[in-house]
Amino acid sequence: MDGPDVDVGPVAVSDGRVPSAELASRHGYQVLVRVGLVSYGLVHVVLAWISAQVALGGGGGDDASTTGALQQLGQQPFGQVLLWVMAAGLLALVLWQGLEAVAGKPGADVKDQVKNRGRAAGKAVVYLLLALTAIRIATGTGANSGSGEAEETLSARLMSVPFGRVLVVAVGLIVLAVGVSQIVKGVRQKFVTRDLAGGVSRSVVVLGTLGWIAKGVALSLVGVLFGWAAAKHDPKKAGGMDAALSTLRDQPFGPVLLLAMAAGFAAFGIYCLAWARNAKT
Template identity: 50%
Template sequence: MSTTEDVRDHDALEHGARVGLISYGVVHVIIAWITVQLAWGGSGEEASESGAMQELAEKPLGTFLLWVVVLGLVALTLWQLATAVWGFRHEDGMERTRHRLAALGRGVVYVVLAFTAGRTATGSGGGGDSSQEGMTAKLMSAPAGQWLVGAVGLGIAVVGVYLVWRGITQKFTVDLRTDALAGRTEKPVIVTGTIGHVAKGIAITIVGGLFLWAAATYDPEKAGGLDDALTTLRDQPFGPYLLTAIALGLLAYGVYCFAWARYVRQR
């Protein structure tokens, strides 16, 4: 086995990645809880990754737990980046390229989340939707800024649609050791993965839609992150019920992450 493969398959990195996946699941469970509160009367925290980190920081041993989350997500990032470079060796052509690009994308998401957790742990704040609006305003003021914001929105929307597709087609099972899923365990894992990917994909697609709306109207304040997207959904007819359904889906995604940590497949 080569040195690069040794790095990718190292036990310490795999165990760290499992901790990262568990941490990722906890974040989604907290977001789901905040989303339910948002649907039925409001919440003191944003229904977003930064809001979930702040919620965790306020718990006993919160700072310590946040640093565990940071370390786990860093390990998860390294694992995904290594997979993007050396993984899926048994796939051919475009299929291998697609899987490696997906791993690279997940690595970017995890490192951003690790950075958010680190800032929260040090008391620097986690950003949130208000900072995203400020960044959108700066981007809008740049040459061709309106087109750039539109491109960002389109990219986010594509990610959301991809997650919905991945859930409906159950392509996420490529990340699982399905041979290790026995009997009554397999169906709940597949169901939570399907529901979770679809719900998260819908929420992210709405975020992309907000960016596109901001670009179309030349109004940075209409852009925002997950919290703004969920608030927009709440304000629609039957909004609290729709938001509760999304919250249950995000909870399912969190539970799926726990199973993913247990049955993760090295590629």
């Protein structure tokens, strides 16, 4: 990731490099990407803490979701400043992945370019939503929104149109597919070649493996909840991360499973610190 110590300026492609590769050489841009990845990791560390509290019965009304984690950060000393810094870094990640979605990665063949662009577009959307959430909380316009509220609203709107239940099932299947792909990414350790520039220790690989699997399991549960909402024709049964983790807690050995999930989120958060230092841009 290290490049010449120059400011971010107009992106030129006269040397034949794609815009994402050209921008990646800018020092200021690299710093913002690192801030974004560290911010992404910090959100997951806080999410791990909230999840552990919920598992141990001390979570109270805390929202076990990325939104809840950002709300927790906003309540800390200098929390508002931290949220704005995180938002700036996350928006840099949006730019990074957005350019890769449009221009692709240098050196990849046509088949890989299609996959890479699709993955980059998906990541850009995730980072954008997280950045907008941080901004809303920092400005006080999103502090009271629950994690499952948007999902319930979405499922209710979809169910109100013709073939609505089919659409809700489709959304659930898409979310489930993304969750499964993250599990596969962790199990097969695809993140090592996709995300990291190389030179990382075995412990970083282990952290990434545990983290991606935990994220995939949680997201898969969200997809299942959408399918369950369609089957029961009840939008309230759809939910986000908070509802998924609550569902997990209510299962046999639920607190143990939720603690394991919390450990996975924490592992991902720590992995993001190494990712920030070794990101393949």
